[in-house]
Amino acid sequence: MFDQIAGSTKLKLSGKAKVILAFTSFLAVMLGNSLSHIAAIVIFSVIILYSGVKPRLYLKMLTIPLLFIIPGIIVISIINGEERVFWIIKKEGLETAFNTFLRSFSSITVLYFLITTTTLPEIFSSLRKITPSFVLEIATLMYRAIQILVDEIFRIKRAQEARLGYINFKRGLNSFSFLINVLLIKSFKRAEKFSIAMENRCYTGKIPHMDRNLSFREIIIILLINTVIILPRWFDVQIA
Amino acid sequence: MFRLHDVHYYYDDGTHALKGISIEINKKRTVIVGNNGAGKTTLLMHLNGLLKPKKGYVEYRGKKIRYDKKSLIELRKEVSLVFQNPDDQIVAPTVEQDVAFGLVNIGIEDFEERVKEALEIVGLKGYEKRLCSSLSFGEKKKVAIAGVLVMKPRVMLLDEPTSGLDPKSKKEFTEILEGIDSMLIITTHDMDFAHEFANEIIVMNNGRIVEKGLPEVVFLRDLEKYGLRSPVVVEIYKSLGLNEKLPRKIEDLIKIIKQQRA
Numbered sequence: 001m002f003d004q005i006a007g008s009t010k011l012k013l014s015g016k017a018k019v020i021l022a023f024t025s026f027l028a029v030m031l032g033n034s035l036s037h038i039a040a041i042v043i044f045s046v047i048i049l050y051s052g053v054k055p056r057l058y059l060k061m062l063t064i065p066l067l068f069i070i071p072g073i074i075v076i077s078i079i080n081g082e083e084r085v086f087w088i089i090k091k092e093g094l095e096t097a098f099n100t101f102l103r104s105f106s107s108i109t110v111l112y113f114l115i116t117t118t119t120l121p122e123i124f125s126s127l128r129k130i131t132p133s134f135v136l137e138i139a140t141l142m143y144r145a146i147q148i149l150v151d152e153i154f155r156i157k158r159a160q161e162a163r164l165g166y167i168n169f170k171r172g173l174n175s176f177s178f179l180i181n182v183l184l185i186k187s188f189k190r191a192e193k194f195s196i197a198m199e200n201r202c203y204t205g206k207i208p209h210m211d212r213n214l215s216f217r218e219i220i221i222i223l224l225i226n227t228v229i230i231l232p233r234w235f236d237v238q239i240a
Numbered sequence: 241m242f243r244l245h246d247v248h249y250y251y252d253d254g255t256h257a258l259k260g261i262s263i264e265i266n267k268k269r270t271v272i273v274g275n276n277g278a279g280k281t282t283l284l285m286h287l288n289g290l291l292k293p294k295k296g297y298v299e300y301r302g303k304k305i306r307y308d309k310k311s312l313i314e315l316r317k318e319v320s321l322v323f324q325n326p327d328d329q330i331v332a333p334t335v336e337q338d339v340a341f342g343l344v345n346i347g348i349e350d351f352e353e354r355v356k357e358a359l360e361i362v363g364l365k366g367y368e369k370r371l372c373s374s375l376s377f378g379e380k381k382k383v384a385i386a387g388v389l390v391m392k393p394r395v396m397l398l399d400e401p402t403s404g405l406d407p408k409s410k411k412e413f414t415e416i417l418e419g420i421d422s423m424l425i426i427t428t429h430d431m432d433f434a435h436e437f438a439n440e441i442i443v444m445n446n447g448r449i450v451e452k453g454l455p456e457v458v459f460l461r462d463l464e465k466y467g468l469r470s471p472v473v474v475e476i477y478k479s480l481g482l483n484e485k486l487p488r489k490i491e492d493l494i495k496i497i498k499q500q501r502a
């Protein structure tokens with residue numbers, strides 16, 4: 001789960017700052033030109049690696065969207081324009097393809113920045129001002145319930161594996177249906193315990209959310225990164 | 241603090257878990273021991289109104305506990321239970337959110353300092369942002385204690401706070417508990433801990449209270465018939481036939497033995 005990685009991030013920014021940074025950078029990338037995109041890719045890749053994501057994992061993560069992007073840009077470079085550069089590939093198409101590639105790739109790095117450094121609870125908390133409280137309350141409680149459930153799944157699965165529950169397909173199917181069964185029963189029990197726990201802790205319908213204001217340092221960082229991304233567009237500096 | 245009058249409780253499946261309990265609990269460190277299924281957890285859950293006696297009643301500070309919603313919240317502000325399994329206790333996804341949970345719900349919005357303080361007491365400084373699912377069992381137990389500690393309750397009820405911990409963490413937990421100012425009512429299977437820690441021991445067996453008193457007194461009685469073993473200190477003390485007063489800690493026992501040899 002990405003939240004495990006995000007939970008141990010080395011990046012010292014509040015959840016709110018990270019959400020705002022990702023959101024504004026996303027807009028900046030949409031508005032920017034190709035140089036903006038390259039700037040965004042570099043900046044966010046550096047931040048992601050700095051925050052403790054292993055380079056190997058990051059590369060792997062980047063190859064996933066490539067599978068979707070590459071066929072797309074091949075099609076674009078074939079169908080667009082008149083002037084041929086090579087075989088059936090056209091000049092104009094190549095340019096558009098290159099730009100499309102950069103644009104999608106840079107938005108993906110921004111997205112990856114958010115999911116590798118920011119946990120869902122942090123994202124929920126930072127949405128406090130603009131989301132109805134009951135939605136956040138349900139989301140937060142559900143998140144906790146999922147944490148417990150995932151824990152439970154791993155525990156049962158490990159116990160089954162230790163007793164050779166997945167040794168062949170048939171056994172595996174058997175063990176899997178058993179797992180689902182146990183899980184269902186457990187989640188009923190869980191729900192009961194959960195409500196006792198909430199009662200025990202004086203639940204009156206509130207979930208704490210840490211909604212701190214942005215610090216001066218954080219505002220500067222957000223402005224700086226966005227400026228760097230949008231600047232090439234402003235002065236119309238281009239590479240292609 | 242608490243007075244129970246002929247309290248009976250049976251679960252929905254008919255298990256008669258408490259069979260007429262009448263007792264007064266008011267020592268600052270009360271430890272309840274008893275074998276599996278004796279009814280310890282059931283008893284604790286009666287003390288802050290999580291369970292309601294089927295017969296009899298419970299008094300807290302001279303008043304009968306009332307079971308309407310408002311009275312219960314008032315009661316639970318003062319009397320908080322820490323469950324045996326921390327996953328049963330933790331209700332929010334991050335450490336900080338969970339520790340602040342009770343505070344926010346009784347209307348205290350200004351919780352950051354108090355949360356920090358509570359985490360420091362249990363030795364989890366700097367864990368605020370961590371996800372609860374990424375903690376070890378011992379750390380989760382500490383979060384559970386911090387979440388109750390932060391409410392500054394008059395009474396803390398702890399269900400087997402030392403179970404599932406390694407010896408080092410056990411010692412650490414004992415120290416954390418010793419530092420707490422509130423009255424503590426603790427259940428445990430750890431006789432050595434009970435002997436060292438308690439001002440008063442309550443022994444339960446099969447839904448009844450069978451012994452109650454000072455640890456020095458209760459532990460010298462025969463507890464084997466209730467399926468319990470004596471604390472190590474008591475075993476050694478008995479087998480050596482010492483004349484001194486029964487010591488609490490193993491260190492004190494060693495001192496006595498050394499003196500005798502000299």
Ligand SMILES: Nc1ncnc2c1ncn2[C@@H]1O[C@H](COP(=O)(O)OP(=O)(O)OP(=O)(O)O)[C@@H](O)[C@H]1O
Pocket residue numbers: 251252253255256257274275276277278279280281282283
């Ligand atoms: N939710 C429940 N439904 C039905 N029976 C229960 C439930 N919880 C406990 N019991 C039964 O009530 C009796 C007392 O249980 P309790 O949990 O209070 O014992 P305990 O002294 O805490 O035991 P342990 O040391 O194992 O925690 C047991 O016989 C148990 O099987």
Ligand SMILES: [Mg+2]
Pocket residue numbers: 280281282324399
């Ligand atoms: Mg119990």
